[in-house]
Amino acid sequence: xxxxxxxxxxxxxxxxxxxxxxxxxxxxxxxxxxxxxxxxxxxxxxxxxxxxxxxxxxxxxxxxxxxxxxxxxxxxxxxxxxxxxxxxxxxxxxxxxxxxxxxxxx
Amino acid sequence: xxxxxxxxxxxxxxxxxxxxxxxxxxxxxxxxxxxxxxxxxxxxxxxxxxxxxxxxxxxxxxxxxxxxxxxxxxxxxxxxxxxxxxxxxxxxxxxxxxxxxxxxxxxxxxxxxxxxxxxxxxxxxxxxxxxxxxxxxxxxxxxxxxxxxxxxxxxxxxxxxxxxxxxx
Numbered sequence: 309x310x311x312x313x314x315x316x317x318x319x320x321x322x323x324x325x326x327x328x329x330x331x332x333x334x335x336x337x338x339x340x341x342x343x344x345x346x347x348x349x350x351x352x353x354x355x356x357x358x359x360x361x362x363x364x365x366x367x368x369x370x371x372x373x374x375x376x377x378x379x380x381x382x383x384x385x386x387x388x389x390x391x392x393x394x395x396x397x398x399x400x401x402x403x404x405x406x407x408x409x410x411x412x413x414x
Numbered sequence: 415x416x417x418x419x420x421x422x423x424x425x426x427x428x429x430x431x432x433x434x435x436x437x438x439x440x441x442x443x444x445x446x447x448x449x450x451x452x453x454x455x456x457x458x459x460x461x462x463x464x465x466x467x468x469x470x471x472x473x474x475x476x477x478x479x480x481x482x483x484x485x486x487x488x489x490x491x492x493x494x495x496x497x498x499x500x501x502x503x504x505x506x507x508x509x510x511x512x513x514x515x516x517x518x519x520x521x522x523x524x525x526x527x528x529x530x531x532x533x534x535x536x537x538x539x540x541x542x543x544x545x546x547x548x549x550x551x552x553x554x555x556x557x558x559x560x561x562x563x564x565x566x567x568x569x570x571x572x573x574x575x576x577x578x579x580x581x582x
Contacts, residue, residue, distance in 0.1 A: 312416060314418070317524065317525060318422065321521065322429055325429075325430050327517075327520075328514070329434055329437055332513040333436065333438075335512065336505060336506055336509045337437065337501075338498075339492075341442060341484060341492070342437075345437075345484065348449065349449070349452065352453060355456070356456060359460060359463060359465055363463045363464070365529055365531045365532055366532045367539075368532055368536055368537055369554060370539065373465060373544070380475050380476065381475075381563045381566070381567060382563075383480065384479060384567070385569075386570075387483055388483065391483055392577040393577055395487060396577055398491045404491050
């Protein structure tokens with residue numbers, strides 16, 4: 309099960325590396341926008357898996373393709389709401405470091 | 415070494431190097447540009463797999479939409495010439511241990527597993543087939559998720575406007 313000499317595991321290794329780099333960034337970073345970037349990395353790695361499985365294992369249907377499309381749409385919605393929240397937080401606290409935002413009272 | 419192999423390894427190296435730079439760069443705008451490179455290389459992998467529509471969506475929505483949104487919010491909330499302080503070394507080591515152990519576990523699991531491909535003949539993955547199946551209500555049709563996603567996007571848009579609106 310190879311395509312042009314590349315097995316399915318090649319794609320899985322890339323997406324695993326990207327996923328855990330995203331986890332590392334999410335744990336280490338303190339700025340809200342950089343944490344959002346780590347989440348985008350994680351979502352993107354999952355998309356690579358869906359498309360690779362669809363293409364290598366089940367080329368007779370397109371479920372993986374559509375699922376990846378839906379994940380992209382949800383990522384867009386999530387990013388827009390997250391950025392609206394970040395801008396609102398910036399207005400209240402004048403910075404977006406997670407450590408300074410310890411007050412959730414409205 | 416065929417051209418396909420070279421392309422695959424090039425995209426793989428770009429994805430991993432720029433992912434690491436995204437989470438370690440100390441300037442926030444550079445991190446956003448590295449994220450853009452990661453997303454473009456991912457679109458390259460979709461082209462490599464012959465999923466043109468998925469690659470186009472990746473370029474238009476991720477690389478064109480989300481990255482621009484992130485860069486705008488960086489410009490609104492941060493000073494460009496400000497550098498992040500390096501996180502404490504114990505925190506970095508803990509996070510790296512968590513990430514590396516999780517990665518080792520996943521690699522161990524799926525490299526031992528043998529994947530069995532389906533035996534049915536592949537279908538053509540072109541724009542006509544995607545459009546027909548996305549809006550079909552028959553078996554294997556995706557009309558309901560499509561409509562649910564449109565409502566989700568509308569809700570997210572209204573929510574973003576209300577949250578980011580100034581004052582009461």
